[in-house]
Amino acid sequence: xxxxxxxxxxxxxxxxxxxxxxxxxxxxxxxxxxxxxxxxxxxxxxxxxxxxxxxxxxxxx
Numbered sequence: 001x002x003x004x005x006x007x008x009x010x011x012x013x014x015x016x017x018x019x020x021x022x023x024x025x026x027x028x029x030x031x032x033x034x035x036x037x038x039x040x041x042x043x044x045x046x047x048x049x050x051x052x053x054x055x056x057x058x059x060x061x
Contacts, residue, residue, distance in 0.1 A: 010043065 012025055017040035019026030026037070 010045070014040065014043065 015023055016025035016029050017038040019029075019037070021027055021030040021035055029035070029038075
C-alpha cells in the first residue's frame, strides 16, 4: 500500500496550521484571513475507535 499521499496530507495540514506565511500552505491560511499560525500541538490520526466492530477493523491494520 502506498502511504505517501496520506503522509503528505498530514504534513500539508501541519504546514497550513503552523507554517509561516512564506510557505505554500501558510500563505493559503493567510489568504483565507488568518495570517497568524494556529499553534496546533496535536494531530489525531484515526477515528471511530470504539464499538464492538473496532477490534475486527484493528486487526486488518
